[in-house]
Amino acid sequence: xxxxxxxxxxxxxxxxxxxEWRVKPGDTIRSGDVVAVxxxxxxxxxxxxxxxxxxxxxxxxxxxxxxxxxxxxxxxPEVTRTAVERARISPAARSRALELGLPLDxxxxxxxxxxxxxxxxxxxxxxxxxxxxxxxxxxxxxxxxMGRSKREIPHYYLSxxxxxxxxxxxxxxxxxxxxxxxxxxxxxxxxxATAVALTKVPQLNGFYENxxxxxxxxxxxxWAVALRGGGLxxxxxxxxxxxTLPELMGALRDLVQxxxxxxxxxxxxxxxxxxxxxxxxRGAESVLGVxxxxxxxxxxxxxxxxxxxxxxxxxxxxxxxTVSLAADHRVSDGHxxxxxxxxxDSALQRPDGL
Amino acid sequence: xxxxxxxxxxxxxxxxxxxxxxLSSVGDSEDLRExxxxxxxxxxxxxxxxxxxSGISIPEADYPRLFTMKGLxxxxxx
Numbered sequence: 001x002x003x004x005x006x007x008x009x010x011x012x013x014x015x016x017x018x019x020e021w022r023v024k025p026g027d028t029i030r031s032g033d034v035v036a037v038x039x040x041x042x043x044x045x046x047x048x049x050x051x052x053x054x055x056x057x058x059x060x061x062x063x064x065x066x067x068x069x070x071x072x073x074x075x076x077p078e079v080t081r082t083a084v085e086r087a088r089i090s091p092a093a094r095s096r097a098l099e100l101g102l103p104l105d106x107x108x109x110x111x112x113x114x115x116x117x118x119x120x121x122x123x124x125x126x127x128x129x130x131x132x133x134x135x136x137x138x139x140x141x142x143x144x145x146m147g148r149s150k151r152e153i154p155h156y157y158l159s160x161x162x163x164x165x166x167x168x169x170x171x172x173x174x175x176x177x178x179x180x181x182x183x184x185x186x187x188x189x190x191x192x193a194t195a196v197a198l199t200k201v202p203q204l205n206g207f208y209e210n211x212x213x214x215x216x217x218x219x220x221x222x223w224a225v226a227l228r229g230g231g232l233x234x235x236x237x238x239x240x241x242x243x244t245l246p247e248l249m250g251a252l253r254d255l256v257q258x259x260x261x262x263x264x265x266x267x268x269x270x271x272x273x274x275x276x277x278x279x280x281x282r283g284a285e286s287v288l289g290v291x292x293x294x295x296x297x298x299x300x301x302x303x304x305x306x307x308x309x310x311x312x313x314x315x316x317x318x319x320x321x322t323v324s325l326a327a328d329h330r331v332s333d334g335h336x337x338x339x340x341x342x343x344x345d346s347a348l349q350r351p352d353g354l
Numbered sequence: 355x356x357x358x359x360x361x362x363x364x365x366x367x368x369x370x371x372x373x374x375x376x377l378s379s380v381g382d383s384e385d386l387r388e389x390x391x392x393x394x395x396x397x398x399x400x401x402x403x404x405x406x407x408s409g410i411s412i413p414e415a416d417y418p419r420l421f422t423m424k425g426l427x428x429x430x431x432x
Contacts, residue, residue, distance in 0.1 A: 175414045180402040183414065185394050226393065228374060256395050280394040282387060 001075035009269035012145035041141040043133035047266040060108040089116040138231040159324040160341040170351035192354045195240035197343030204297040213331040222272025225259040235268035286322035296328040367403030382424040
């Protein structure tokens, strides 16, 4: 019977604990269903299971488990009998569970003998922990991942200064014609331009694992979101190259909201094929990123600034953005990196095509 | 809406965006983005909340007038 295991929600995760089951033993699940909430240093993450079948043998809540540990089993319908077998439960636990309105088959024993005790019932009834993260834990996890990156990945860095005038003019027109809720941020054009550029330079979109580079089959941009109170998470915007600008804006708004308030999904943390960071309108002028392993590149956008710029032999004022790339020398060279930056530049000069 | 209603609306919208922020500690002439560490998305969401809560259409070109509470109150009561 296939196992549903503790997912690796990024290179910096070693353990996690299930703090809530969204299913009961015996429930039929479909691939992609959110079945559990796992607490990590990134906060509480909604974990999807990519198996079809009947789920059983759920691990107890609140136990720290390593990545890869079996959290439950998923099998065909024949397992239903054992899965819904009546829970063995102490009389005190049973009456407390009834009092709390907890279904008996939702209870799990934390004891070796498999008997559900009063303590198990109380722990099942405990409120779901707040979705927020522990800043100290998150700092440790960032340190571990970035330390590994700097030890193992021979980074090279490139940057280009790009005329954002055409993109800005397009954006101004769009935003003038739309109510605030439908307006777009410059970040959306930067994201789309990056996704489009990656379709032309696939050498930078994928993973370096076990001594070899594997290009990814889709473009899932990890979008770096700064968390209030410190910390950072870079969940995926799936298939960014196929999304329209308003769709990307919606995805971005939703992701930022869930990154901060809780409710990120496990696939969003494990899927990014490259990271993009944009510093926004109050950020620095440029950023040289640190690659998030096993990814092989990170693209950074500074704040859009007004600068003198030469157009047709005339110095004019233009909005300018500095685009940078940090990439893994085990996989590519500066020549390929330069092609990506050039493709981003070129995409930004034709905002109608984004 | 009068000034005090606008102020309440702004406080409510900001509480949703920056729950940990103490708006009462921010002076009326301080830049809200700096005082509350609002990024581009936060500020756009602030404008969305103000616009939807007041029915006032706020063109992007007017955003700088909303950077301080004083500017915001002047703008939205005229």
